[in-house]
Amino acid sequence: MNFVLSLLFAALLSQTWALPALALDKVRLVTNWRAEAEHGGFYQAIVDGTYARYGIEVDLQQGGPQLNSQILLAAGRFDFALGSNSLQIFEAVQQKSPIVAVAAICQIDPVALISHPGAGLDRFEDLPQATAFVSSSFLVSAWRWLKQSHGFRDDKLKNYAFNSAPFIADKKSIQQAYATSEPYAIEKIAGFKPNVFMLADYGYDSYGTTIETRADLIAKNPDLVQRFVDASIIGWRHYLSGDNAAANAAIKRDNPDISDGQLAYSIAAMRDRHLLDSGDAATLGVGAMSDARIGAFYDKMVAAGVLPANLDYKKGYTLRFIGKNIADDQKARP
Numbered sequence: 001m002n003f004v005l006s007l008l009f010a011a012l013l014s015q016t017w018a019l020p021a022l023a024l025d026k027v028r029l030v031t032n033w034r035a036e037a038e039h040g041g042f043y044q045a046i047v048d049g050t051y052a053r054y055g056i057e058v059d060l061q062q063g064g065p066q067l068n069s070q071i072l073l074a075a076g077r078f079d080f081a082l083g084s085n086s087l088q089i090f091e092a093v094q095q096k097s098p099i100v101a102v103a104a105i106c107q108i109d110p111v112a113l114i115s116h117p118g119a120g121l122d123r124f125e126d127l128p129q130a131t132a133f134v135s136s137s138f139l140v141s142a143w144r145w146l147k148q149s150h151g152f153r154d155d156k157l158k159n160y161a162f163n164s165a166p167f168i169a170d171k172k173s174i175q176q177a178y179a180t181s182e183p184y185a186i187e188k189i190a191g192f193k194p195n196v197f198m199l200a201d202y203g204y205d206s207y208g209t210t211i212e213t214r215a216d217l218i219a220k221n222p223d224l225v226q227r228f229v230d231a232s233i234i235g236w237r238h239y240l241s242g243d244n245a246a247a248n249a250a251i252k253r254d255n256p257d258i259s260d261g262q263l264a265y266s267i268a269a270m271r272d273r274h275l276l277d278s279g280d281a282a283t284l285g286v287g288a289m290s291d292a293r294i295g296a297f298y299d300k301m302v303a304a305g306v307l308p309a310n311l312d313y314k315k316g317y318t319l320r321f322i323g324k325n326i327a328d329d330q331k332a333r334p
Helices: 002-018 037-047 069-074 087-094 124-129 142-150 165-169 182-190 215-220 222-241 245-254 260-272 291-303
Strands: 025-030 056-061 080-085 099-106 111-115 131-134 157-159 173-178 195-198 208-214
Touching: 025 069, 025 222, 037 056, 037 222, 037 245, 037 260, 056 222, 069 080, 069 099, 069 208, 080 087, 087 099, 087 208, 087 291, 099 215, 099 222, 111 124, 111 182, 124 142, 142 291, 165 173, 165 182, 173 182, 182 260, 208 215, 208 222, 215 222, 222 260, 245 260
Parallel strands: 025 056, 025 080, 131 157, 131 173
Antiparallel strands: 080 208, 099 208, 111 173, 111 195
């Protein structure tokens, strides 16, 4: 009898081993700019197999100045997109777009103003007197808040076309920047370290690098959305605290113009400034958002004339998929 049972057990095992592996759910992700360290956690989750462990195969496409990721997401070309800041949550509602933010990777938006050191612009309160190089998108968002809250003036404006040469040439000027990016490039090119004033330090409490998807995907496949968010969060923790060499190599394959020095600077800035693990994330984990924080930022944008006062802005995000403090060793569904 024992011999027969052994044969049956062996047969069952052989059938189990012969079962085909379950197919991964394929999703398409588009970033908000060309590949950079600010996307590192998503690359990390691909190269170290985190997405695969969560049953997902991710086709990642880098964004850029000629690519509107939100429009492509709304049109169904992608399943997930990276937003830049909290304003895009509100803009989606304004435009009656089906886009919903499901996580905020950065608790602190790294948007900043930079100035020349030793040129009379070493304090934030000195900056309104300076010539200001800002882009059209900055002009209709953060600049309006700077005018309303800190006395910046339109007569000082000049267009910023993502070329720092005019700022470098004019010591009495300031320029919009990301604290994780432009300061390094300017120091390498011009040989000086600019002053960096992160707007978050002066009340501009937007989130940064949101994960966005469509309302219909949330309704039809919330499990997939949850797994993508969870795996992305783990990817970010691995990228900032583990071996990120393979992820950086993947970033450089997509964007050969980025240097090892720029990657290292950006990673250090994210760590040192606690962009991911401060604020709500300190208690709720990476990716967290809160109604209170989003509501407070919305009120500031209304006061600055950026947004209307009657916007049903809560339609633009959900807290359903975040605040779970996902463990690195947690296994998702096969």
